[in-house]
Amino acid sequence: xxxxxxxxxxxxxxxxxxxxxxxxxxxxxxxxxxxxxxxxxxxxxxxxxxxxxxxxxxxxxxxxxxxxxxxxxxxxxxxxxxxxxxxxxxxxxxxxxxxxxxxxxxxxxxxxxxxxxxxxxxxxxxxxxxxxxxxxxxxxxxxxxxxxxxxxxxxxxxxxxxxxxxxxxxxxxxxxxxxxxxxxxxxxxxxxx
Amino acid sequence: xxxxxxxxxxxxxxxxxxxxxxxxxxxxxxxxxxxxxxxxxxxxxxxxxxxxxxxxxxxxxxxxxxxxxxxxxxxxxxxxxxxxxxxxxxxxxxxxxxxxxxxxxxxxxxxxxxxxxxxxxxxxxxxxxxxxxxxxxxxxxxxxxxxxxxxxxxxxxxxxxxxxxxxxxxxxxxxxx
Numbered sequence: 487x488x489x490x491x492x493x494x495x496x497x498x499x500x501x502x503x504x505x506x507x508x509x510x511x512x513x514x515x516x517x518x519x520x521x522x523x524x525x526x527x528x529x530x531x532x533x534x535x536x537x538x539x540x541x542x543x544x545x546x547x548x549x550x551x552x553x554x555x556x557x558x559x560x561x562x563x564x565x566x567x568x569x570x571x572x573x574x575x576x577x578x579x580x581x582x583x584x585x586x587x588x589x590x591x592x593x594x595x596x597x598x599x600x601x602x603x604x605x606x607x608x609x610x611x612x613x614x615x616x617x618x619x620x621x622x623x624x625x626x627x628x629x630x631x632x633x634x635x636x637x638x639x640x641x642x643x644x645x646x647x648x649x650x651x652x653x654x655x656x657x658x659x660x661x662x663x664x665x666x667x668x669x670x671x672x673x674x675x676x677x678x679x
Numbered sequence: 680x681x682x683x684x685x686x687x688x689x690x691x692x693x694x695x696x697x698x699x700x701x702x703x704x705x706x707x708x709x710x711x712x713x714x715x716x717x718x719x720x721x722x723x724x725x726x727x728x729x730x731x732x733x734x735x736x737x738x739x740x741x742x743x744x745x746x747x748x749x750x751x752x753x754x755x756x757x758x759x760x761x762x763x764x765x766x767x768x769x770x771x772x773x774x775x776x777x778x779x780x781x782x783x784x785x786x787x788x789x790x791x792x793x794x795x796x797x798x799x800x801x802x803x804x805x806x807x808x809x810x811x812x813x814x815x816x817x818x819x820x821x822x823x824x825x826x827x828x829x830x831x832x833x834x835x836x837x838x839x840x841x842x843x844x845x846x847x848x849x850x851x852x853x854x855x856x
Contacts, residue, residue, distance in 0.1 A: 500735040603810065
């Protein structure tokens with residue numbers, strides 16, 4: 487019975503969550519805490535914090551771990567499949583149907599029209615990430631890191647993995663940065679007062 | 680060989696993308712467009728647009744579809760597996776350790792430090808797509824579609840992205856064909 491409920495819970499999360507994994511977190515909470523009471527709100531918050539400390543898609547990390555807690559190894563596979571499989575299948579069917587009309591002028595027109603829309607979405611996400619970086623690091627370190635990343639990726643043409651790895655290492659050893667954040671916040675307060 | 684490449688192409692974004700699936704999109708683009716050249720930026724943005732108009736986690740939708748395009752059903756399974764399994768295995772294996780460390784400043788800093796890099800990658804992708812659109816659809820159409828979608832997505836009424844994409848598809852079918 488639990489396996490069926492697990493499937494239903496994560497199927498609903500997968501089918502109703504628009505905007506990628508992070509935006510479906512409240513839906514996971516609604517199923518896991520409110521509806522099925524598999525865990526308390528505090529436990530869910532703890533799991534979320536732990537999952538966020540690791541890379542990778544958040545939706546499947548939550549599904550996998552909660553599935554494992556509720557229904558063992560089978561629960562893990564069940565919850566991950568319920569989250570991912572339906573929308574992957576939907577995606578493949580839709581795009582396969584569209585690509586069979588690939589050479590017709592109207593599909594070519596659709597493809598052209600969608601490019602600037604995606605560009606706007608990405609530009610908005612760029613802004614969100616930059617804003618979050620500023621909130622977490624202070625505006626000066628964030629701006630410096632943004633500039634450094636831009637130069638490393640675009641000008642030096644370094645592999646993104648390398649840039650990310652350097653930043654991860656910096657996060658572990660960098661003790662000077664949090665002080666810089668404090669200083670910057672102080673500076674901002676002084677500037678605004 | 681293609682299966683191994685597919686695994687690697689989605690393994691790296693899964694293991695490097697801090698901040699959930701959307702953060703790994705530029706990393707996926709780097710592997711799929713730049714390194715393995717399975718598709719053009721244009722095709723990638725088309726897949727991303729459709730992925731964004733459907734529900735569910737974006738990283739696995741991209742992995743599943745691109746895997747399927749390259750190597751059929753098994754390719755789709757490998758793509759999804761590569762993006763999901765590594766971080767999940769890490770989570771289960773390091774649970775005790777993570778539990779102790781989750782409030783440590785180092786761990787909190789991980790996501791904070793990665794964000795500027797993700798922002799830059801997303802920004803570069805956006806610029807690439809604007810340029811692509813300028814070359815494909817011309818300056819007038821690009822400017823119009825950019826302004827219209829920015830207005831609908833970010834303006835006063837904030838229409839759901841899925842509807843904006845559907846509107847763009849309909850517009851393109853009629854006016855850009």
